[in-house]
Structures are given as structure tokens and as C-alpha cells.
Amino acid sequence: MGERALTNKAASGGRAPAHQIVYRALRDRILHGEMAPGQPVTIQGLADSTGAGMTPVREAIRRLTSEGALVFQDNRRVSVPVLDARGAEELIFARQALEPELARRAAATAGPDALARLAAEDAALDRAIARGDVGGYLRHNHGFHAVLYVVARAPVLADLVEGLWLRFGPSLRIVCGRVGTGSLPDRHKEIMDALAAGDGDAAAAAMREDIEQGMAALRAGIAAGEG
Amino acid sequence: MGERALTNKAASGGRAPAHQIVYRALRDRILHGEMAPGQPVTIQGLADSTGAGMTPVREAIRRLTSEGALVFQDNRRVSVPVLDARGAEELIFARQALEPELARRAAATAGPDALARLAAEDAALDRAIARGDVGGYLRHNHGFHAVLYVVARAPVLADLVEGLWLRFGPSLRIVCGRVGTGSLPDRHKEIMDALAAGDGDAAAAAMREDIEQGMAALRAGIAAGEG
DNA sequence: CCTTCCCGAATTTGATCATATTCTTGCGGC
DNA sequence: GCCGCAAGAATATGATCAAATTCGGGAAGG
Numbered sequence: 001m002g003e004r005a006l007t008n009k010a011a012s013g014g015r016a017p018a019h020q021i022v023y024r025a026l027r028d029r030i031l032h033g034e035m036a037p038g039q040p041v042t043i044q045g046l047a048d049s050t051g052a053g054m055t056p057v058r059e060a061i062r063r064l065t066s067e068g069a070l071v072f073q074d075n076r077r078v079s080v081p082v083l084d085a086r087g088a089e090e091l092i093f094a095r096q097a098l099e100p101e102l103a104r105r106a107a108a109t110a111g112p113d114a115l116a117r118l119a120a121e122d123a124a125l126d127r128a129i130a131r132g133d134v135g136g137y138l139r140h141n142h143g144f145h146a147v148l149y150v151v152a153r154a155p156v157l158a159d160l161v162e163g164l165w166l167r168f169g170p171s172l173r174i175v176c177g178r179v180g181t182g183s184l185p186d187r188h189k190e191i192m193d194a195l196a197a198g199d200g201d202a203a204a205a206a207m208r209e210d211i212e213q214g215m216a217a218l219r220a221g222i223a224a225g226e227g
Numbered sequence: 228m229g230e231r232a233l234t235n236k237a238a239s240g241g242r243a244p245a246h247q248i249v250y251r252a253l254r255d256r257i258l259h260g261e262m263a264p265g266q267p268v269t270i271q272g273l274a275d276s277t278g279a280g281m282t283p284v285r286e287a288i289r290r291l292t293s294e295g296a297l298v299f300q301d302n303r304r305v306s307v308p309v310l311d312a313r314g315a316e317e318l319i320f321a322r323q324a325l326e327p328e329l330a331r332r333a334a335a336t337a338g339p340d341a342l343a344r345l346a347a348e349d350a351a352l353d354r355a356i357a358r359g360d361v362g363g364y365l366r367h368n369h370g371f372h373a374v375l376y377v378v379a380r381a382p383v384l385a386d387l388v389e390g391l392w393l394r395f396g397p398s399l400r401i402v403c404g405r406v407g408t409g410s411l412p413d414r415h416k417e418i419m420d421a422l423a424a425g426d427g428d429a430a431a432a433a434m435r436e437d438i439e440q441g442m443a444a445l446r447a448g449i450a451a452g453e454g
Numbered sequence: 455c456c457t458t459c460c461c462g463a464a465t466t467t468g469a470t471c472a473t474a475t476t477c478t479t480g481c482g483g484c
Numbered sequence: 485g486c487c488g489c490a491a492g493a494a495t496a497t498g499a500t501c502a503a504a505t506t507c508g509g510g511a512a513g514g
Binding site: 043 | 466467468469
């Protein structure tokens with residue numbers, strides 16, 4: 001999400017601005033489900049907990065509201081949004097509309113190093129599942145897809161899809177916490193095979209099934225939580 | 228983009244926060260092509276021109292960078308992004324992937340008032356074309372689609388697509404300024420007919436053609452501008 | 455006498471600004 | 485060509501003001 005500059009900056013020894021640090025930290029917490037849906041997010045609370053001033057915190061919050069990771073209530077308060085069934089359906093549609101294309105493009109650009117990084121994320125994911133580590137599952141499941149987005153070299157589409165993850169992250173954590181990591185199969189092996197073979201159609205198809213399986217759990221969990 | 232609260236606030240007599248006003252103003256200027264691609268945007272300049280302090284301006288800029296309407300350069304400066312051919316292709320793909328679905332959903336929810344608003348926007352659009360008014364063309368072309376997004380009652384998809392408009396707005400202005408408004412046909416009549424008939428498939432198909440026609444101009448203009 | 459409702463003060467939170475600090479950059483001298 | 489200086493711009497802080505929520509006291513009604 002336009003963080004290339006920051007990454008370069010950090011890599012070259014420069015110090016990142018406080019608002020970037022706060023943004024990153026809060027973003028990761030939302031993405032990995034460490035904030036519950038509906039939980040209020042206060043500027044002063046974040047400023048106290050991060051040690052930053054109000055202005056950088058304010059900027060980080062504005063950014064995340066723009067991405068749908070936080071919502072601006074009519075009281076001017078900010079909170080983690082509660083995902084309803086309609087919203088979940090839209091997110092699933094958007095993922096299915098965009099991510100298979102990213103997989104297709106990644107099949108044309110993936111090299112050995114990319115495949116190795118994907119395999120590493122998938123292995124870490126499997127270990128987290130075996131351990132029953134929900135946090136690790138969420139982190140490495142997203143990590144696998146995030147590597148694929150970078151490999152696809154489609155920054156606009158990648159930005160859009162990353163925004164979708166932010167919207168269902170908190171709810172996915174709730175759902176996974178209820179059902180555990182046992183019943184969460186994925187199609188990552190099929191995706192990697194297709195990428196290795198350079199078969200875009202197969203990669204897109206495998207991604208479609210991976211999303212369908214992952215989002216089916218979310219859909220069911222949200223329906224159960226609402227009823 | 229999550230501005231429902233603000234709108235209600237403003238409608239009920241409350242005053243909108245300065246950062247919302249600045250955000251809206253700058254967003255509209257980008258959307259309607261009043262800022263050229265590559266043009267720098269300085270915090271102090273905006274603060275001076277809008278009369279607001281630096282903090283609200285800062286928040287507005289952060290929001291727009293998150294939406295891809297502005298880019299954060301590695302110098303910590305902010306500017307209007309320059310759209311290249313690859314980025315344009317991604318935007319076109321994303322529009323084609325998402326907007327037909329919005330048209331399909333709008334066909335199921337459009338009532339007489341919605342059709343009237345669409346017809347009003349389209350009429351204003353036709354007048355702008357006849358007048359050769361590029362600014363009016365951009366404003367009412369977006370207005371037509373924006374009304375449709377609201378009618379579709381799919382806020383997540385609408386947010387995503389609105390973000391796409393922000394990304395190609397400045398470049399579209401350049402292209403339209405080069406070729407004029409004469410050769411810019413659209414499929415708005417077909418879309419409205421399909422919505423009136425409640426035919427989702429026809430609405431989606433008409434939307435696909437409308438996007439194809441509008442984006443073909445952008446694609447050609449960008450290729451010409453780069454070559 | 456107890457319960458309920460309403461009103462207003464205290465507290466919490468958000469919004470804004472003026473200012474100090476840091477960073478980048480461009481220029482001029484060496 | 486290189487180094488340092490000065491100007492412009494972004495970053496960050498804390499203070500100050502305004503809005504909203506909460507909580508507690510008191511009156512009305514049962």
C-alpha cells in the first residue's frame with residue numbers, strides 16, 4: 001500500500017516516520033485478528049500504548065479507515081468494524097474476482113526464489129496448523145498469499161486484495177478461534193505446483209478453490225455468530 | 228468511502244471536521260482531473276490554500292495516499308501519481324471484474340427514484356458532451372456511475388471501485404483534453420434500460436461495454452503519452 | 455419505601471493549532 | 485568535484501478547545 005518508499009528507507013538505514021510505524025503495527029494487529037470486531041480504538045489510548053504523539057496516531061487511523069480496516073462512527077469515534085453476512089459476501093466476491101488473476105500473473109513471473117519463499121511460508125503454515133496455533137495460522141496464511149501478490153508484479157491489484165484481508169481479518173480470527181485449526185484445508189500445494197509449471201489457468205483455478213475453502217469457514221462462522 | 232457518518236452529520240446541522248472537508252475537496256479535485264499527474268502536493272501549500280491547519284491537511288493526504296489517489300515518494304513528498312500502461316491495464320481489469328457485478332445488483336434494487344437520478348446525470352453528461360465541456364463530462368460521467376454504486380447497495384464493492392476512479396481520474400482528464408468530448412460514446416442508455424427491466428445480465432453486459440469503451444480511450448491516450 | 459426517569463456535572467475523547475525539531479535539497483565556496 | 489551551509493518542507497509534540505458519553509443525585513410516580 002505505497003510502502004515501498006518506507007521499506008527502502010528502512011533498508012537503507014534511515015528511520016521510518018512514527019506514523020508509518022504506528023500504521024504498520026496497528027495494521028498487523030488488525031490483519032492477524034488481535035483486535036476484536038467492534039472493539040473501540042482511541043487516539044489517546046494508541047498514543048499511550050505506542051509512545052507516539054497524537055498526530056502520527058491520527059494519521060495511522062485515518063489511513064486504516066480509508067482501507068476499511070477501521071470504521072468512523074457518527075460519534076467521531078473509531079472502532080474495528082463488525083462484518084455482517086452481506087459484507088462477507090462482497091468480500092468473497094471481490095477476492096474471487098481479483099485473486100485468481102494475481103495467481104495467473106504470478107505463474108508467468110515466479111522464479112525459483114519466489115517458489116522457495118512460498119514453500120517456506122506454506123511449511124510454517126503447516127507447522128502452525130499442527131500446533132493448533134491460530135495466530136500462526138493467520139499470519140502465515142496471509143504471508144503465503146502476500147508473497148504471491150508481490151511475485152505477480154501487479155501493485156494495484158495487490159493493494160486492492162490486501163485491503164480485503166484487512167476487512168475480514170478480525171472476523172476470521174473469531175471463526176478460527178471457535179473451530180480450531182484442524183478443519184482448515186488449503187490448496188497451497190496445488191497453487192505452487194501450477195506456479196512451478198508456469199500454468200496460469202491451473203494457478204487461477206487452484207486459487208479459486210483455496211479462496212472458496214477459506215471463505216466458506218468465514219461465511220459459516222459469521223452466519224452462526226449472527227443467528 | 229465510509230463517509231456516511233459525515234454526511235448524516237452535515238445533513239443534521241452539525242459541522243463537518245476540517246479534515247473531512249479538506250479530504251472531500253482534494254478528492255474531488257483529483258477525481259475530476261483538476262490535478263495533473265506528477266503534480267506535487269505539499270502540506271503547507273494545502274494548509275495555506277484551504278485555510279486549515281497542518282494536522283487536518285495531513286490526515287486528508289494520508290487518506291488519499293491509502294486510496295492510491297496520491298503517492299508517497301521516498302523523499303517524504305507527496306504527488307499525484309503518474310499512471311503507466313501496466314497500471315492502466317490493472318485498473319481496467321479491476322473495473323471489469325467488479326463493476327458489472329455492481330450493475331447486476333443495481334438491477335435488482337433500482338427503483339423509480341434511482342432511475343430518475345441516473346437519467347438526470349446522463350442528461351447532464353450529454354449536455355456537457357455537446358458543449359465540449361471536459362470538466363462537466365468527467366463530473367457527470369463519474370456521477371452516473373456513483374449513483375449506480377449507491378443503488379447497488381454493496382458498500383464494499385463500491386468503495387473498491389471508487390478507489391479505482393481516483394487512480395485514473397487525473398490521466399483521464401489529460402486524455403479527454405487531448406481528444407475532446409466528441410469521440411466518447413457510452414452505454415448509459417443500455418444500462419438504464421436494463422436496470423428498468425430488472426435484467427441483471429443485460430445490465431452487467433452493458434456495463435462491460437461501457438467500461439471497455441471508456442477505458443479504451445484511456446489506454447490509447449496513455450500509450451500515446453508514453454511513446 | 456422502592457423503582458424509574460431525567461437532568462447536569464465530571465470525565466473521557468476528539469479536533470485543531472502554533473511551534474519546535476528533523477530531514478531533504480539546492481547552492482555556493484573551496 | 486566535494487563539502488558544508490541555508491532555505492524549504494515534513495515530522496512530531498503538547499496545549500487548548502469542543503463534543504460526547506457516563507455517572508450520580510434528585511424528583512415523580514407506583
